[in-house]
Amino acid sequence: MVSYIIKxxxxxxxxxxxxxxxxxxxxxxxxxxxxxxxPESATQQERNDLRMKLGLGDPMLTQFGHFxxxxxxxxxxxxxxxxxxxxxxxxxxxxxxxxxxxxxxAISLLVGFPLGVWxxxxxxxxxxxxxxxxxxxxxxLPSFLIGILLIIVFSVYLGIFxxxxxxxxxxxxxxxxxxxxxxxxxxxxxxxxxxxxxxxxLIMRLVRSEMLEVMRTDYIKFAKARGLHKASIYYRHAxxxxxxxxxxxxxxxxxxxxxxxxxxxxxxxxxxxxLLFIQAINNVDIPVISAYLIFIALIFIVINTxxxxxxxxxxPRMKKS
Amino acid sequence: MKKYVLPLLLTCIATQAAEAENIVRxxxxxxxxxxDPDAFASTTALTFQNHIYEALLQRDNDLKLQPTLATRWExxxxxxxxxxxxxxxxxxxxxxxxxxxxxxxxxxxxDPDSGIRANASTIxxxxxxxxxxxxxxxxxxxxxxLNELSGVMMMDKEWMTQHNALKPTSMSxxxxxxxxxxxxxxxxxxxxxxxxxxxxxxxxxxxxWNKDHSEGNVDQIIFKPITSxxxxxxxxxxxxxxxxxxxxLQDIDRLRKDNTIxxxxxxxxxxxxxxxxxxxxLNAGNVDGKNPLKDLRVRQALMMAVNRQAISQKIMRDMTQxxxxxxxxxxxGYDAANAIKLDYDPVKAxxxxxxxxxxxxxxxxxxxxxxxxxxxxxxxxxVQSYWAKIGVTATLTMHTNSVYNQITDNGKTDIAxxxxxxxxxxxxxxxxVQLLHTNDNTGFGMFNIPRYSxxxxxxxxxxxxxxxxxxxxxxxxxxxxxxxxxDLPYMPMHYEPVVWVENKNLxxxxxxxxxxxxxxxxxxxx
Numbered sequence: 129m130v131s132y133i134i135k136x137x138x139x140x141x142x143x144x145x146x147x148x149x150x151x152x153x154x155x156x157x158x159x160x161x162x163x164x165x166x167p168e169s170a171t172q173q174e175r176n177d178l179r180m181k182l183g184l185g186d187p188m189l190t191q192f193g194h195f196x197x198x199x200x201x202x203x204x205x206x207x208x209x210x211x212x213x214x215x216x217x218x219x220x221x222x223x224x225x226x227x228x229x230x231x232x233x234a235i236s237l238l239v240g241f242p243l244g245v246w247x248x249x250x251x252x253x254x255x256x257x258x259x260x261x262x263x264x265x266x267x268x269l270p271s272f273l274i275g276i277l278l279i280i281v282f283s284v285y286l287g288i289f290x291x292x293x294x295x296x297x298x299x300x301x302x303x304x305x306x307x308x309x310x311x312x313x314x315x316x317x318x319x320x321x322x323x324x325x326x327x328x329x330l331i332m333r334l335v336r337s338e339m340l341e342v343m344r345t346d347y348i349k350f351a352k353a354r355g356l357h358k359a360s361i362y363y364r365h366a367x368x369x370x371x372x373x374x375x376x377x378x379x380x381x382x383x384x385x386x387x388x389x390x391x392x393x394x395x396x397x398x399x400x401x402x403l404l405f406i407q408a409i410n411n412v413d414i415p416v417i418s419a420y421l422i423f424i425a426l427i428f429i430v431i432n433t434x435x436x437x438x439x440x441x442x443x444p445r446m447k448k449s
Numbered sequence: 450m451k452k453y454v455l456p457l458l459l460t461c462i463a464t465q466a467a468e469a470e471n472i473v474r475x476x477x478x479x480x481x482x483x484x485d486p487d488a489f490a491s492t493t494a495l496t497f498q499n500h501i502y503e504a505l506l507q508r509d510n511d512l513k514l515q516p517t518l519a520t521r522w523e524x525x526x527x528x529x530x531x532x533x534x535x536x537x538x539x540x541x542x543x544x545x546x547x548x549x550x551x552x553x554x555x556x557x558x559x560d561p562d563s564g565i566r567a568n569a570s571t572i573x574x575x576x577x578x579x580x581x582x583x584x585x586x587x588x589x590x591x592x593x594x595l596n597e598l599s600g601v602m603m604m605d606k607e608w609m610t611q612h613n614a615l616k617p618t619s620m621s622x623x624x625x626x627x628x629x630x631x632x633x634x635x636x637x638x639x640x641x642x643x644x645x646x647x648x649x650x651x652x653x654x655x656x657x658w659n660k661d662h663s664e665g666n667v668d669q670i671i672f673k674p675i676t677s678x679x680x681x682x683x684x685x686x687x688x689x690x691x692x693x694x695x696x697x698l699q700d701i702d703r704l705r706k707d708n709t710i711x712x713x714x715x716x717x718x719x720x721x722x723x724x725x726x727x728x729x730x731l732n733a734g735n736v737d738g739k740n741p742l743k744d745l746r747v748r749q750a751l752m753m754a755v756n757r758q759a760i761s762q763k764i765m766r767d768m769t770q771x772x773x774x775x776x777x778x779x780x781x782g783y784d785a786a787n788a789i790k791l792d793y794d795p796v797k798a799x800x801x802x803x804x805x806x807x808x809x810x811x812x813x814x815x816x817x818x819x820x821x822x823x824x825x826x827x828x829x830x831x832v833q834s835y836w837a838k839i840g841v842t843a844t845l846t847m848h849t850n851s852v853y854n855q856i857t858d859n860g861k862t863d864i865a866x867x868x869x870x871x872x873x874x875x876x877x878x879x880x881x882v883q884l885l886h887t888n889d890n891t892g893f894g895m896f897n898i899p900r901y902s903x904x905x906x907x908x909x910x911x912x913x914x915x916x917x918x919x920x921x922x923x924x925x926x927x928x929x930x931x932x933x934x935x936d937l938p939y940m941p942m943h944y945e946p947v948v949w950v951e952n953k954n955l956x957x958x959x960x961x962x963x964x965x966x967x968x969x970x971x972x973x974x975x
Binding site (some may be wrong): 158160161162163165166170171172173174209210211212217220221276279280283284287290291292293294297394395396397399403404406407410411412 | 479482483485488489490564566567618626629630644645646647648673674675676677679680681683684686687688689820849850851852854855858890891892895
């Protein structure tokens with residue numbers, strides 16, 4: 129077990145270095161931030177000086193080396209555009225993104241599970257067809273469009289929810305949360321809903337197919353024959369066994385939601401990491417872009433490693449191999 | 450349960466009363482990266498900082514320079530400007546404003562690490578004469594020192610010393626500064642809170658020196674950056690904002706139908722140009738060993754081939770005017786009598802091309818940028834197709850801003866796009882020095898993308914710089930710009946429109962420099 133974990137850790141470090149290197153080499157083609165940072169009336173000398181100061185004239189490998197050394201000291205540099213510490217900037221945004229993702233996952237589970245169970249056992253063909261059709265739309269519509277539609281309906285016409293922002297936030301040291309006020313909850317509903325739509329559909333379809341499979345097994349038939357209560361059969365016996373693959377998928381999806389919240393955050397002006405990333409790309413803010421990619425890679429790798437370790441614990445057959 | 454009802458009711462009434470304040474919710478397309486007035490050169494940042502910080506003299510609602518923190522000034526010799534400061538002015542933390550603050554602020558803006566040092570290029574240093582008199586020394590005799598000083602914000606020396614902020618925040622320091630997120634100005638509003646990318650709240654400064662003479666009645670400003678155009682538009686329609694200063698042109702018609710808001714549209718000071726490559730070689734390949742663009746007749750033909758009127762009507766949605774001069778009418782040096790007279794005439798354009806020996810046409814590399822100039826991708830395409838009609842094949846490439854800058858810097862383009870507003874100094878000096886003077890790598894002609902060079906133009910520009918008589922100076926610049934216009938290194942397209950949408954209850958004058966001055970604004974409660 130210990131050797132397995134050590135092996136995984138070494139793999140993680142190698143993977144992180146690879147991600148860092150690839151992202152870093154990509155930015156060599158992004159352009160030059162100098163013109164965004166200096167006024168129009170700056171002289172050529174001033175431009176060259178700034179380029180020197182930022183180390184943009186160095187060969188790529190040297191820049192990468194400096195970058196890795198600084199990261200190892202916990203120093204992600206200063207954002208070219210915002211002129212503040214990048215680590216601080218990301219930590220400022222992380223709570224917003226995590227909060228959005230957590231609420232989106234909660235919505236997906238709360239809606240997706242019952243819908244999945246219901247669609248597996250319902251006999252109402254008309255309603256079933258309608259839900260299946262809606263879920264198809266949910267999967268195929270791009271999330272920015274869903275976001276805009278939600279804004280048009282709930283903000284512009286009905287005026288129930290605000291179209292953008294995070295509402296009032298409460299701070300606890302580095303962490304901030306919007307979930308302690310009504311305004312905060314109102315603000316999170318639309319972005320979380322638009323982010324969760326894909327996952328709702330995914331969970332629903334997965335639960336349905338797993339349930340249908342479990343329902344065909346013998347022990348369900350026996351349970352029915354014993355005359356057990358229907359709810360007990362569905363929720364205690366069938367659903368439990370259909371749960372495991374669903375949980376795995378949800379776990380893996382969370383990493384994806386964090387990374388792909390970019391679109392939702394842009395549409396709803398949600399002050400999270402995705403918005404920071406988009407802005408950094410526009411301004412060729414290389415320290416922020418690299419740090420963001422490293423953070424996201426880290427989140428992905430940690431989640432995947434945890435899932436692997438869970439398998440290792442759950443499935444005894446893995447220990448032998 | 451009952452015992453909660455009364456406090457709850459009272460709270461409701463209390464919040465109601467708080468809402469009776471005059472609040473302006475102001476949405477823009479991008480956040481201000483830093484609140485440090487000397488760190489970052491951007492008109493939008495300056496627009497916001499102007500509500501908190503003030504300069505010695507400033508432009509009013511009609512763009513006239515007015516005394517602000519100084520009551521008057523005079524040249525005591527060619528390179529020394531003496532300022533007499535307003536007495537009794539207090540910073541927002543209660544400190545007094547006096548000459549030591551001016552000296553520290555001037556030292557800060559001219560620091561080698563200052564991001565806006567280039568906007569104070571003529572200023573050398575400041576020396577206090579007494580508590581309320583300051584001498585500002587110039588590097589050389591210059592007629593634009595006052596224009597430049599109107600963009601130099603005054604900061605509190607004691608406050609900067611206390612928070613280790615005497616130098617501007619900059620990359621080289623490697624740390625963020627106190628002034629990035631905290632402010633202490635003398636201006637009409639003070640910062641209450643700042644959440645990056647989310648919102649900033651300003652409230653009225655109760656001790657502002659000019660509050661008794663101010664026509665404005667705004668108590669609170671909530672500044673909201675909303676990056677996505679569609680979201681911002683929805684917010685306007687949902688009445689979430691009172692003022693929106695960046696609105697996509699294509700949505701204006703729809704907004705005009707809504708009678709609770711008013712749409713303000715006017716041409717700005719910014720002229721959008723196309724640049725002609727005047728180097729010896731074309732990037733797309735020379736014709737018969739020559740660069741056709743070096744022939745004035747070819748450049749004239751290219752301008753006549755484009756129906757700029759149609760572009761202004763269709764692509765700019767009839768919200769601006771065709772520009773036939775290099776300067777906007779509000780900029781000193783503008784000369785309507787000498788406007789370029791090359792209206793749309795494709796037949797004549799073709800004839801001119803043939804006359805120059807390029808009747809069969811030629812190829813050009815055309816580089817356009819996304820996101821920098823209003824609707825530029827669309828009007829670049831339109832120009833390309835107009836040129837195709839007279840046989841000139843331009844290969845159009847769209848770029849993002851950061852990549853585009855490298856291309857134009859290195860001259861790897863034949864036709865490029867450029868907009869010039871002459872801000873913040875609002876003087877023909879800006880375009881003359883940056884676009885029209887020969888690029889000599891000493892600071893002249895930094896944005897002279899065509900590599901245009903005319904000795905007479907250079908001489909007039911250089912002669913105008915030390916001229917202190919404003920009339921003579923403007924006259925030289927006018928002559929010089931007329932000469933350059935005749936040479937046609939740049940093809941003016943149109944003025945970029947300024948588009949604001951505001952709540953009907955808000956009275957605010959729109960100015961062509963696209964600067965919001967909310968201390969002049971009035972909210973009518975009803």
